[in-house]
Amino acid sequence: MRGLLLGVLGCSxxxxxxxxxxxxDDVVELNPSNFNREVLQSDSLWLIEFYAPWCGHCQSLxxxxxxxxxxxxxxxxxxxxxxxxxxxxxxQYGVKGFPSIKxxxxxxxxxxxxxxxxxxxxxxxxxxxxxxxxxxDRMSGRSGGSDYSRQxxxxxxxxxxxxxxxxxxNFDRLxxxxxEVWLVEFFAPWCGHCxxxxxxxxxxxxxxxxxxxxxxxxxxxxxxxxxGLASRYGVRGFPTxxxxxxxxxxxxxxxxxxxxxxxxxxxxxxxxxxAPPELLEILNADVLKKTCDDYQLCVIAxxxxxxxxxxxxxxxxxxxxxxxxEKYKKKMWGWLWTEAGAQMELEASLGIGGFGxxxxxxxxxxxxxxxxLKGSFSETGIHEFLRDLSVGRGSxxxxxxxxxxxxxxxxxxxxxxxxxxxxDDYDLSDVDLDDDxxxxxx
Numbered sequence: 205m206r207g208l209l210l211g212v213l214g215c216s217x218x219x220x221x222x223x224x225x226x227x228x229d230d231v232v233e234l235n236p237s238n239f240n241r242e243v244l245q246s247d248s249l250w251l252i253e254f255y256a257p258w259c260g261h262c263q264s265l266x267x268x269x270x271x272x273x274x275x276x277x278x279x280x281x282x283x284x285x286x287x288x289x290x291x292x293x294x295x296q297y298g299v300k301g302f303p304s305i306k307x308x309x310x311x312x313x314x315x316x317x318x319x320x321x322x323x324x325x326x327x328x329x330x331x332x333x334x335x336x337x338x339x340x341d342r343m344s345g346r347s348g349g350s351d352y353s354r355q356x357x358x359x360x361x362x363x364x365x366x367x368x369x370x371x372x373x374n375f376d377r378l379x380x381x382x383x384e385v386w387l388v389e390f391f392a393p394w395c396g397h398c399x400x401x402x403x404x405x406x407x408x409x410x411x412x413x414x415x416x417x418x419x420x421x422x423x424x425x426x427x428x429x430x431x432g433l434a435s436r437y438g439v440r441g442f443p444t445x446x447x448x449x450x451x452x453x454x455x456x457x458x459x460x461x462x463x464x465x466x467x468x469x470x471x472x473x474x475x476x477x478x479a480p481p482e483l484l485e486i487l488n489a490d491v492l493k494k495t496c497d498d499y500q501l502c503v504i505a506x507x508x509x510x511x512x513x514x515x516x517x518x519x520x521x522x523x524x525x526x527x528x529x530e531k532y533k534k535k536m537w538g539w540l541w542t543e544a545g546a547q548m549e550l551e552a553s554l555g556i557g558g559f560g561x562x563x564x565x566x567x568x569x570x571x572x573x574x575x576x577l578k579g580s581f582s583e584t585g586i587h588e589f590l591r592d593l594s595v596g597r598g599s600x601x602x603x604x605x606x607x608x609x610x611x612x613x614x615x616x617x618x619x620x621x622x623x624x625x626x627x628d629d630y631d632l633s634d635v636d637l638d639d640d641x642x643x644x645x646x
Contacts, residue, residue: 224255224266225284230273232283235290243283243308249335250281250308251318251327256288259302264322271324272331279595280331307331309338309464316462330460333468340415340471343500343570364402366409368423372430378423379448385420385473386448387457387466390427390434395442401461408466415467416474422466449477475534483525486542486550489611495538496569496608501593502538503528505581506551508561509544510622518617521562521581528586535594537566546614553604566593572603 225231234242234252243250253269255262273282287294287302297306297315305318305327320330370378370388379386389405391398409422427434427442437446437454445457459465486492486504496502507513507521522541529539542550544561554574556563564577564586575598579585592598 224257224262225270229270230277230282231270232273232281234283234285234293236293239285239293243281244312246281246312248281249331249338250283251276251331252283252285252306252308252315254285254287254294254297254299254302254304254306256302257286258288262303265303268322268324268327272327275324275328276331280335307334307462307464309334310341316460316464319460319462319465330465333472334464336471337464337468341411364406364409366413366422367406368421370423370425370430370433372432375425375430375433382421383450385450385470385477386423387420387470387473388423388425388446388448390425390437390439390442390444390446392428392442393426394428398443401443404461404463404466407463408470411463411467412470412474415471419478420470420474422470447473449473472534475536478533480526480530480533481537481539483522483529483539483541485616486540486547486611486614487616488613489608492540492550492608492611495540496567499536499538500570501535501566501568502540503564503566503590504550504554505541506544506547506556506561506563506565507541510617511624512561514621515619524581524583524586527583528590531587532590532594543614543617547611549609550611553609555601555604564589566590567603569608572606573600574603575600 225233232242243252251272253262253265255265269282269284276282285293287299287304294304297304306315307318307330308315316334318327318330320326368378379388389398389401391401405422405424412420412422425433427439427444446454447457448454457469459469484491484495492502503525505521505525507518510518513521525539525541529537544551550556551563554565554567555576556565562581564581565574566589567574575589575593577586577589579588589598
């Protein structure tokens with residue numbers, strides 16, 4: 205028995221001495237020598253665990269942290285710092301307990317604390333939500349961290365004007381009767397956690413208002429003044445955040461308390477409650493330009509001629525597209541289609557034709573880059589194509605000519621089968637045929 209205990213102790217000491225991760229893992233071991241180069245000078249999103257080898261909770265997290273790193277490989281960087289050995293790094297980022305997980309996003313000098321679950325699934329979900337927010341910020345021209353640092357007293361990025369002050373008198377009218385999505389914070393002015401949340405809530409309100417076109421709102425209730433509201437919704441601690449959706453009972457907000465977490469949840473709620481995007485036929489240049497200008501990507505299908513498929517065949521292709529538009533509606537992409545041969549210059553600029561019809565492409569009009577579907581025009585084939593695009597995989601090319609081509613104005617499809625053109629009938633009975641025609645002497 206004594207030998208067994210000594211063996212376990214020996215293994216523990218080796219683990220403590222060597223750390224939790226090796227070169228064979230996808231977790232990047234960080235230290236004061238490489239932290240600045242790998243993390244602070246990087247454009248990547250980083251999840252970093254600060255741990256101590258003697259910490260039981262850290263030991264329990266190790267397997268999930270490795271699994272997280274493998275799942276996010278090539279998408280989000282996952283690192284680890286032995287903060288017991290490298291105390292300066294832990295102290296620099298205010299690490300007081302183990303394990304501490306920090307998210308280093310756009311503003312590397314001000315990482316966010318990860319407050320979610322410790323399973324690999326929960327961590328991966330949070331990382332992807334943060335990544336999506338970071339990408340949206342970059343697409344809209346914001347750097348992410350610097351805009352958010354303008355808190356309620358310091359400028360427009362976190363202006364409290366976008367947080368709606370809710371009271372006993374206006375709550376039902378603004379929230380319950382609006383039919384829109386609301387995230388409502390119940391706070392107390394004396395509450396320290398509420399004061400910490402205030403700049404995050406204000407910054408999130410400004411971003412959410414812009415990114416959802418004012419369809420999702422952030423509000424705040426002073427629960428010490430409007431005690432009736434707090435009582436109605438069972439508020440017992442501060443801050444408490446509730447989510448209100450049309451026709452549903454309010455639910456507790458369970459996410460993180462950083463602006464990134466709040467924005468990501470708000471965008472999820474917006475997408476969940478939004479109608480699927482409209483599938484438009486390219487009838488003129490305005491349809492193509494507006495769709496491709498308004499959305500990050502516009503997905504375009506070139507369907508076979510109506511004489512080749514009939515109405516039933518065409519509708520089956522359009523149905524597949526609508527299912528994919530519904531599946532990917534959180535991406536807020538534009539969806540278009542045209543008939544083969546109707547927009548030949550568009551087809552030529554996108555290299556369509558080599559794979560036959562139906563064909564599909566996705567265009568980023570800001571970069572004038574496109575990608576072609578090379579698999580089957582089916583739910584499975586299109587899903588694989590769009591999934592790869594959404595995580596930055598797949599080959600792209602530059603739109604021919606570097607700009608959207610000339611678009612012909614065409615009539616909308618009437619929903620019917622095609623008809624062959626009617627040719628004029630010729631009556632040959634009155635034609636005088638000369639028997640000698642075609643008989644020439646040699």
